[in-house]
Amino acid sequence: MDLKEKIIEAKNNLGEKAAHIIAEDLHIEKWDSKMLKGCCPWHRENTPSLMWNKKENYFKCFGCGRVYGILDHFQAQGLPYIESVKKIFETANIPLDDFDFRNTEKDDFFKDYKYPKEEINTDRSKVEKYLTIRGISRATLDFANIKQDYQGNIVFEHRNVDGKLLAVKYRPARVIKKKEAKMWWQKNASMCPILYGVDKIDITMPLLIVEGHIDRLACIEAGFTNVVSIPIGANDLSWIEFNWEWLENFDNIILWADNDDAGRKMIKESIVRIGEHRCRTVEPDEVVVSKVKEYYAQYKANINKTDANNVLLACGKQEVINLINNAKEVPIPDVTKLMECEEFDITKAEVLPTGTKDLDSHIYGxxxxxxxxxxxxxxxxxxxxxxxxxxxxxxxxxxxxxxxxxxxxxxxxxxxxxxxxxxxxxxxxxxxxxxxxxxxxxxxxxxxxxxxxxxxxxxxxxxxxxxxxxxxxxxxxxxxxxxxxxxxxxxxxxxxxxxxxxxxxxxxxxxxxxxxxxxxxxxxxxxxxxxxxxxxxxxxxxxxxxxxxxxxxxxxxxxxxxxxxxxxxxxxxxxxxxxxxxxxxxxxxxxxxxxxxxxxxxxxxxxxxxxxxxxxxxxxxxxxxxxxxxxxxxxxxxxxxxxxxxxxxxxx
The missing domain is CATH 3.40.50.300 (P-loop containing nucleotide triphosphate hydrolases)
Known part of the structure; x- marks a missing residue:
């Protein structure tokens, strides 16, 4: 039995007991122990809208859209992912004697790997000040284990499922200047394209993949914690192959990239490789685009990029959750409207040169x-x-x-x-x-x-x-x-x-x-x-x-x-x-x-x-x-x- 099956078994064994554990720990108001519902602790309400899904074993708020299960709960209490999983097994009385948590799939890759050093600075004031401006709270920074180096930069730790530190990425805790490096990896250390945040993910739940590290924080801030960020950028899809076995755990994957050419290309290629049947895409409408433009207009900036962080700032937490929950399925129709199809243009098509210039002059490639x-x-x-x-x-x-x-x-x-x-x-x-x-x-x-x-x-x-x-x-x-x-x-x-x-x-x-x-x-x-x-x-x-x-x-x-x-x-x-x-x-x-x-x-x-x-x-x-x-x-x-x-x- 693999880890995913084991976790599902543990959740089923716990059943309604998990709902009572969460309700007691969070002090859910107007808690109905028979109907398993109460007032949502993440937004103000008088009428209970937080209900326990007995089939899927998690709470869902029908007011704000937040989903919260027992694994989320244990991690929110500060336990690492593997320790949270072990606690579920322990609470569900499932023996672990014969189960191996070690992640050995990439042993060859890490044979001569130079592992990064932990950042030990305890001061996070500059990071907290800047990310507060970006709409990110201290609680989210704590959940994501965000740190600050001695130069005042944001530290993003890339860990594997076991919590082992594999790579460290940095970003200035301020607005990026022109021609300045936006992000960089730790010097004198190796890096690998592991998705940022895999150590916090419940593999039995839908997975959200976003383009930016701060976008991941924005989604967590809004209340969606089962989110990872691609490690490098929209033009580099090496993360798919590197995380392939882990991604195979998910039946439902949501993709949210920037609304630019690189983001659209990333979405298109990711869907092909991950599989249309299990992919959905976040597609902000013109109303959201307009709100983002209005938000930045007050700072005399012409920005219409609808990434998660911009949507959080311009529209609020609820809109972030709404966009995720209403992600669109990838259409695989047999019949479509011709006038809705993209017109073919060889000058914009993905073309591979033939290596023979005279042949390319006839067919482009x-x-x-x-x-x-x-x-x-x-x-x-x-x-x-x-x-x-x-x-x-x-x-x-x-x-x-x-x-x-x-x-x-x-x-x-x-x-x-x-x-x-x-x-x-x-x-x-x-x-x-x-x-x-x-x-x-x-x-x-x-x-x-x-x-x-x-x-x-x-x-x-x-x-x-x-x-x-x-x-x-x-x-x-x-x-x-x-x-x-x-x-x-x-x-x-x-x-x-x-x-x-x-x-x-x-x-x-x-x-x-x-x-x-x-x-x-x-x-x-x-x-x-x-x-x-x-x-x-x-x-x-x-x-x-x-x-x-x-x-x-x-x-x-x-x-x-x-x-x-x-x-x-x-x-x-x-x-x-x-x-x-x-x-x-x-x-x-x-x-x-x-x-x-x-x-x-x-x-x-x-x-x-x-x-x-x-x-x-x-x-x-x-x-x-x-x-x-x-x-x-x-x-x-x-x-x-x-x-x-x-x-x-x-x-x-």
Whole structure:
């Protein structure tokens, strides 16, 4: 039994006894021990509106909206989270002999971790003075264990569920000046993206996630204590993966971000990864926005940001609670009003560059929420181009990438990725003697740097040649949600084991699989690249979208279709210096069709590049720090840099 189940069992065992404990400790007025109701202690009232929910085991005030359970009560008395849980078990007569509270899920992460030092300053006067202006009381500061350092800054302690201090963040206890750092982490200590406040959370209740540390305090001040803050900022979602197992405890998660572009983007991506079914969002209306603007207008400031702290200041505690309690469910409709939909604008869309400037000039890049199909004859350069454009370019730009390859082993795939990533400046050419081809390897220094930089950026499905569509798509969903992966490569369609019996025939099975990939791309706002081989070659004719092997519906379902082909002997005779071409066979997004972009091939690095591209470009791992004392390696090796390319080879 896990901790959540154990807590629910303890609450059920306590039942109404918990209501009586709380009522007695809080001295609830007009307490009716039979009806389990009384006057709310958090706002003034003459008619009792605080009632005990026998099914969920907590009090709810129907006047101010506050929810309060036995775990909240024990923590309000000053007990740490784990001690509060233990007290519930003890009060409910549930044995703890076989239950382990230790949090060991992140042992590897903390192997060489530099834990922060506790701030021991007992003076909190400057912090209390400033946060009082922000509407935060001393009681809230006590509940959240807010401290002040010796320089007068606010101290936010990030602890894990066990109460262990993992990181410390600071903020000036005053208005932030222009160009001044708003927040910073403790010097000479490590940090981790643990949500701020997990040590105060009842995992059996709905969880509120806000964008700012002071926003968390504002919600606590208003009466909603089951709240955490993201640790860094709206643009950094590393907290989802780091807190993944803990977040899995919650059936109901409420998101409240700032009403700016960064906040909206955070909400959109968080919903995709956490799951639409359990997410709700706080969406202040124009009335709230207007009140916030009016509040700041008295200070001659033009501010309309509706974060929790601003709403607390401008509208009061009750409005904060109302917004949380009335958070909106994420709509998943089958039918919607067209005029309410957001109009597509490629200039505002999330687009990943292809790495080929001439191709980007036609299509802008790979667009999130799309299915892209790649085709081409064997040996055309298809795999080589996909590794550079769809894999390496993606991780270079910060896109986590998932690969299913039914043709290349993991070691083969890594070799191709490493060579292209390293480039000519970090590749050794080995002369293997007469009648033997030259071979190429990445230098050890470059290899270590590349592996370190992209260790958490690229993932490979670990079932070579054996995979069902259900298994692959299930793993894709997991990687999208937990690790935030947005870029997926499936190579290739014919390597997936289709259920012919279930689908009636092979063509129907292929069609249904393409539909699944399409739905995945759209639902999870992901980029999906699917490799599909062409039918048997017809002379030297270029591949068209209808030459793709399999169901005729495949090209109709894709957003974009690309093909890669080698230049022909006739092309060479006519003076074409290109080695290959990448073609746009279909582009449903921008309507660009039948465009070709010429490519060159660099033998040592396996890079394919266009007329406007630099074959020696540096990827994000290459900071220029690696220097080589000599260009010679061993008796028969030398750096490729500046070596003229004198030979060609088949690439595929």
């Amino acid at each position: 790979y667009v999130e929420g799309t299915l892209n199909i790649w085709t081409g004859r064997t040996g055309s350069g298809k795999s080589t181009y996909i590794i550079g454009s769809c894999i390496n370019e993606a991780i270079h730009n910060g896109y986590g990438t998932f690969i299913y390859s039914g043709e290349l082993t993991q070691s083969q795939l890594k070799n191709w990725v490493m060579l292209q990533m390293a480039g000519r400046n970090h590749i050794i050419e080995w002369d293997n003697g007469e009648n033997k081809p030259k071979t190429y390897t990445v230098t050890n220094d470059a290899k270590k740097a590349i592996e370190s930089k992209y260790m958490d950026s690229i993932y490979v499905y670990d079932s070579y040649l054996i995979a069902t569509p259900e298994k692959v798509i299930s793993r894709m969903e997991y990687m999208r949600k937990k690790h935030g992966v947005r870029n997926f490569i499936i190579d290739n369609l014919m390597c997936l084991e289709l259920d012919i019996v279930k689908n009636g025939n092979e063509l129907n099975a292929q069609k249904n699989l393409i539909i699944q990939f399409l739905q995945f791309a759209v639902r999870y706002n992901a980029i999906v690249h699917l490799v599909a081989h062409p039918r048997k070659p017809n002379g030297e004719m270029a591949v068209s979208e209808y030459d793709i092997l399999g169901s005729s519906t495949i090209p109709n379902l894709a957003h974009r279709i690309f093909s890669v082909r080698r230049t022909t002997g006739e092309d060479r005779e006519n003076g074409d210096a290109h080695d290959a071409y990448v073609s746009i066979l279909k582009d449903r997004i921008l309507g660009v069709n039948k465009k070709e972009v010429g490519l060159y091939y660099d033998v040592p690095s396996r890079r394919m590049y266009g007329d406007k591209d630099d074959v020696s470009r540096k990827y994000s791992w290459d900071t220029g720090k690696i220097k080589y004392r000599t260009s010679k390696f061993g008796n028969n090796g030398r750096l490729v840099t500046n070596i003229n390319q004198e030979e060609r080879e088949v690439f595929g």
